[in-house]
Amino acid sequence: MAQLQTFEPFDCEGDIHSVGSRWVKWKRGLQIYLLAANIDSAVKKKGHTAAHRQGSRCLSGSNPKLDEYFAPKQSFVYERHLFRLLKQEEGAKFDKFLxxxxxxxxxxxxxxxxNLIDQITEKCRSVELRKKILMLGDTVTIEKIIVExxxxxxxxxQLHEYQRLAQNLGVNKIDIKVNKFDKLNSECTRCGSKRHKADNTNCPAKEKTCIKCGFKGHFQKKCRTRAQKRKKENIPKMPAKSESDLKKFKTSTEIDYIFHKDADDTVNCLIGGVxxxxxxxxxxxxxxxxxxxxSHLKTHAVHITNQQKSTDRVFMAYGSTNPLNVLGSFETNIIIGSEGHEATFYVIKDGTRDLLGKETAIKLKVLKMEVSVNSISEDPFPKFKDIQ
Known part of the structure; x- marks a missing residue:
């Protein structure tokens, strides 16, 4: 049988704070060495470990002075401090932490x-493990924690491997479609802002009432409510015209025609701050x-001047022989971007669209009229009944 190597003697030099723990470690190593060498008697221990007699005497139990000498060198307060500093590092397995x-x-x-259970509960990285420990309560043990x-x-x-295999099987193609869908819907469906989504609690349109459908939660420009589902509510209106006013409109020599298309290309304006x-x-x-x-403007405290309950203007849609019912007019400041202008607005009962007239649009620089036509072919414009 091969002879075991001689065990190294204890080194008393080094850090004074660790000499106690180093002594316990060396003493344990010497015990294992003597057990492996089948040295069971005190006489054999003394003879076999002549190079480190102090260790053999201590192990034989005849002289415990070295234990008494080294024990005070070990600071348990400091060791407990080091224990409390231990935590599970990122990416480290639990068994290494334990x-x-x-x-x-x-x-x-x-x-x-x-103390071991408390340190694991406080310094482990897994929230789920911490939850399991708290659920076990007073019945928790180290063995149960290890199993969990x-x-x-x-x-x-297993979840990581499952996701990796799923990606290799082509699920990432679905992710691409989802990303494209998110890109198309990157703006808020309530107000149209690209800075937040529709579920944002600070969306300015969340508590607003749509002036197109009557439902709360979105602006008119983002309204998708079908016509048959729109609310039929009695919204406060300006006083209606008297019969004499209507006769005056019908006999007026000046008629303002209105033409607009049913489209969604609008421009956002601030009318009196709304x-x-x-x-x-x-x-x-x-x-x-x-x-x-x-009604929407009044609800949001619009700033206006020179409000009139009646007007001399007569408005008529192209192709119609009946004048529109004008409830009144007012003047206010309208702002588009960095441009502002004082303008007059007319309120139409049961109107279908809010229109920015040509003159105001030109002054606000959102409409540019240019004439560069040299010749006109026959019948270039659409014809309307009873209108020249």
Whole structure:
């Protein structure tokens, strides 16, 4: 049988704070060496370890002075401090974290595993493991914690492997489609802002009432409510015209025709401090809003001047022989971007669209009229009944 190598003697030099723990470690190593060499008697121990007699005497139990000498050199307060500093590093497995805790706790001489359990609960990285420990309560043990930790890590590895295999099978193609969908819907469906989504609690349109459908939660420009589902509510309106006023309109020599297309290309304006989307109508001289929009403006404390309950103007849609019911007019400041202008607005009962007239649109620099036509072919414009 091969002869065991001679065990190295204890080194008393080095850090004075660690001499106690180094002595315990050396003493344990010497015990293992003597056990492996089948040296069981004190006489054999003394003869076989002549190079380190101090160790053999201590191990034989005849002279415990070295234990008494080295023990005071070990500061348990400092060792417990080091124990409390231990935490599970990012990416480290639980078993390695537990080994570090056990090694350090052996130097602290804790009476039980409670400090070990507390340190795991506080310094482990897994929130799920911490939840499991708290659910176990007073019945928790180190053995139960080890089982739970190993189970969670195994499930985590399985989920990671599952996701990796799923990506290799082509699920990433679905992700690309989802990304394209998100890109198309990157703006808020309530107000149109690209800075937040529709579920943002600070969306300015969340508590606003749509002046097109009557439902709360979105601006008119983002309204998608079908016509048959729109609310039929009694919205406050300007006083209606008297019969004499209507006769005056019908006999007026000046008629303002209004032409607009049913489209969604609008421009956002601030009318008296209230945001309203308007459709630019190059075929109308005047600015027109519906009675619903007027109610919306009043609800949001619009700033206006020179409010009139009646007007001499007569408005008529192209192709129609009946004048529109004008409830009144007012003057206010309208702002588009960095441009502002004082303008007059007319309120139409049961109107369908809010229109920005040609003259105001030109002054606000959102409409540019240019004439560069040299010749006109026959019948270049559409014809309307009873209109020249």
């Amino acid at each position: 080994i570090k805790l056990r090694n350090q706790s052996s130097k602290c001489q804790f009476p039980d595993d409670n 930790a190993n189970t969670l890590e195994m499930v985590e590895r 945001e309203v989307p308007l459709l630019i109508d190059s075929g109308s001289k005047c600015n027109i809003i519906t009675d619903k929009t007027w």
